[in-house]
Amino acid sequence: MSKENVKKIIGEVFNEIADAIQSGEFGKKVKIGLTTLGSEHGMDELIKAAELASRKYKDFEVVLIGPKVSTNLKTYEANSDEEGHKLMEELLDSGEIQGCVTQHYNFPIGVSTVGRVITPGRGKEMIISTTTGTSSTNRVEGMVKNAIYGIIAAKACGIENPSIGILNVDGARQVERILKNINDKGYKINFSESIRADGGCVMRGNDLLSGTPDVMVTDTLTGNLLIKIFSSFTTGGDYESLGYGYGPGIGEGYHRLICIISRASGAPLISEALRYCATCAQNNIIKIAEEEFKKLNNIGFKELLKEVNQVEDNKNAEPIQPPAKKVVTFTISGIDILELENAVKELWKNNIYSQSGMGCTGPVVLVADEDAEKAKEVLTKKGYIS
Numbered sequence: 001m002s003k004e005n006v007k008k009i010i011g012e013v014f015n016e017i018a019d020a021i022q023s024g025e026f027g028k029k030v031k032i033g034l035t036t037l038g039s040e041h042g043m044d045e046l047i048k049a050a051e052l053a054s055r056k057y058k059d060f061e062v063v064l065i066g067p068k069v070s071t072n073l074k075t076y077e078a079n080s081d082e083e084g085h086k087l088m089e090e091l092l093d094s095g096e097i098q099g100c101v102t103q104h105y106n107f108p109i110g111v112s113t114v115g116r117v118i119t120p121g122r123g124k125e126m127i128i129s130t131t132t133g134t135s136s137t138n139r140v141e142g143m144v145k146n147a148i149y150g151i152i153a154a155k156a157c158g159i160e161n162p163s164i165g166i167l168n169v170d171g172a173r174q175v176e177r178i179l180k181n182i183n184d185k186g187y188k189i190n191f192s193e194s195i196r197a198d199g200g201c202v203m204r205g206n207d208l209l210s211g212t213p214d215v216m217v218t219d220t221l222t223g224n225l226l227i228k229i230f231s232s233f234t235t236g237g238d239y240e241s242l243g244y245g246y247g248p249g250i251g252e253g254y255h256r257l258i259c260i261i262s263r264a265s266g267a268p269l270i271s272e273a274l275r276y277c278a279t280c281a282q283n284n285i286i287k288i289a290e291e292e293f294k295k296l297n298n299i300g301f302k303e304l305l306k307e308v309n310q311v312e313d314n315k316n317a318e319p320i321q322p323p324a325k326k327v328v329t330f331t332i333s334g335i336d337i338l339e340l341e342n343a344v345k346e347l348w349k350n351n352i353y354s355q356s357g358m359g360c361t362g363p364v365v366l367v368a369d370e371d372a373e374k375a376k377e378v379l380t381k382k383g384y385i386s
Helices: 001-025 043-056 082-093 139-156 172-184 205-208 220-232 267-280 287-297 302-307 337-349 369-381
Strands: 031-036 060-066 075-077 099-103 111-118 125-134 162-169 215-217 247-250 256-262 330-332 355-357 362-367
Touching: 031 043, 031 082, 031 267, 043 060, 043 267, 060 082, 060 267, 082 099, 099 267, 111 139, 111 330, 125 139, 125 220, 125 247, 139 162, 139 172, 139 220, 139 267, 139 287, 139 302, 162 172, 172 287, 172 302, 172 337, 205 220, 205 362, 247 287, 247 330, 256 267, 287 302, 330 369, 337 355, 337 362, 362 369
Parallel strands: 031 060, 031 099, 060 075, 099 256, 125 215, 162 215
Antiparallel strands: 111 125, 111 247, 247 256, 330 362, 355 362
């Protein structure tokens, strides 16, 4: 090793010691990158965010990936989005940086990002899982994976036993059944309870505002919409100022810590996105993910997901004629909107007249009072309700 390299290493060590004495934080700092091209607010906004995070947080180092600018922060030079992302991946894979915050990055199928917001009702932090990417091309399977990704992100943020809520969107009831099955098989999930009087782990809009669960599970497109609203509802929409961004990309076997922000994100949010990324790096989110997937695979997680994809194809089935019509006043709830018509036909097969309907908490099946118990027994046996 040359004298110049030795001097450089000694210099870096003394700088780290000086920083540790000043901040009270000992141990090697993680380095978090920030790509500086592509923002709708200009590169200066990203530089401002990086410098803000550097002043505010002393337990990690921010480095820039982009064109040379006037700043005291270390910069790895790149002059296009493509060049910046390629350099980012090289720096991550070599261990030169431990995580990176960027925009407009394409993850492989199976990987999606877990966002983090501050809810307006109670000022509580809440994880939204997920916000960009595609966990699966099957909606229900994707939301099941999103729940796992949210648990991983929450644990990386120091929440040992995060509470899980499932947003009341298409597929929610199927996701609830599958997650409860996973829980029964040994992968323990801490289900949240809605603040509304009817309770349950399927969350209402009220729960979004109050931040009822630690992790709110939803499909990615809804999650993307929600995080944009939470991030910019005080600014009129063109400047995201609140929260921690769209979060780290998580998926089984994925080994890069890449966190996403929007091109509409402003300096205050980007600063917190860097904080979120650093926390994930410090707590080794990649190792946490490996451990969680190992637990899941030990209980046959992949086989459970295969069952999700084996959806009955009723398109070519012979038409089912309903039994004699009755007055239906008894409501059975807890059926997913995607399975509602199949549930009705299942009752017809069992000579129970039923109709579909929509209550204030979601889809319902209507049957006559005298058929209620038999109908619930049939629907439970077939997995339409739990």
